Amino acid sequence: MTYALETSGLDKHFGGLHVTRDLSLKIVPGARHALIGPNGAGKTTVINQLTGVLEPSAGRILLEGQDITDLPVHKRVLRGLSRTFQINQLYPDLTPLETIGLAVSERLGGGGNWWRRMGTRDDINAEIAETLERFRLLDVMNDRTSTLPYGKQRLLEIAVAIAAKPRVLLLDEPAAGVPEGERKDILAAVAALPRDVTVLLIEHDMDLVFSFADRISVLVSGALLVEGTPEEVARDPQVKAVYLGEAA
Template sequence: MPDPKSNIKPESNQIALRTQGLSKAWGTFKANTDISLSFTKGSRHALIGPNGAGKTTFINLLTGSIAPSGGQVFLDGQDITSLPQHQRVKRGMTRTFQINTLFAGLTVLESVVLVICERQGNSRVWYKTVSQQTLAIEEAMALLSSLKLEQEAQRLTGSLPYGKQRLVEIALALATQPKVLLLDEPAAGIPSAESAELFEVIAGLPREVTILFIEHDMGLVFQFAERITVLVGGKVLVEGTPTEIASDPRVKEVYLGEAHD
């Protein structure tokens, strides 16, 4: 059953993100049905489930890239259900997938500085070059250092290994100063050694940032997540701690015979 915390009122100052009865249907196909979940501030929360469970649809509903058929989304106690994607970013919700492409022709530092300038409303001040944005550069370097990317600062983003590019995506997302960071399969396509390193960096992110992530590697999920929600058929099957999820017979049945999600 869904965790009782999902019934906490949106005005609670402990809840970063909450959904109430969130649903999405295309004709007779119900991708998400009546999902009511709460994500505590600073938590590391995993969303798992078989292929076709509706995980990405749920993330798309949170970010506003698709409109719900029913239900509401609350960010920091405010109803954002009708807000477009860019307004949700300004309110503090960022998804790595929303950074559509890396700036392949710019250095890593230049890329992060530009996002910071956009956040500050300075990106259209054409007469100030990136090198003149001293405070933005200092902030960008501190951010890159926190992600262990400082040595890559002067490299073109397009020249980086794929695992490093995923870290740059996270850097660009963090440059928006999110309250909630949504990661859709951050380790996808990355060798296991690099994915473990990636999640170590993610684990070290500030607790001011609430993290909700989709991940197929159950080893990473159980190592990193503090709470886990399992979706099956577009509905919440169960939510709990990693220990509770690992011992739940319904979850074992869902993953029976599957090495990965």
């Protein structure tokens, strides 16, 4: 079958540091897949290779059966692979409206358009409005991003990834640093994703992982330790050793 996202023999060295070891992941379409592991396991490095920020030392990456290993970042996005960052990567001087507007324009093929004014295409406006509304950002849509409270910025970070209408969405610790009161907005946004979107979640919060994921891969020192359903992973003695060992 064609996997939504597949890696084979992914390997990454930083000088003498071996941060990804022969990693082969297979994620089925529509999956809610979580990638977990102790600190320094190399989870974000994997995401960076999947999205093209880093070039793998060896191995291939397939998106819906097509090899994307050598594609630049932006082309992967247009093929349907989108991500959020662990630390917000937003445009401080732009408004949420403009931020979402850019993502939508780019996907609908109007991004390179230099003769038309922003805001003159109804289909783009409608989609911006719909996204802003879904993420409760309508009230602040004309404020500079740098002036927004952190929780709103986090929502915007996820909204902009989803505005790219991904087939596969990579969420890098979406709830990181969000105060308890604002977490539910973010969790609701993640839960409300359409079922046909495949999600790969990287998360430290085990409650979130087990309530969300239908399949879990455990990464230790850059290599895949265990993969299985949440129940299997929870029962696995090796995983327990890694996590209890870390907790102790």
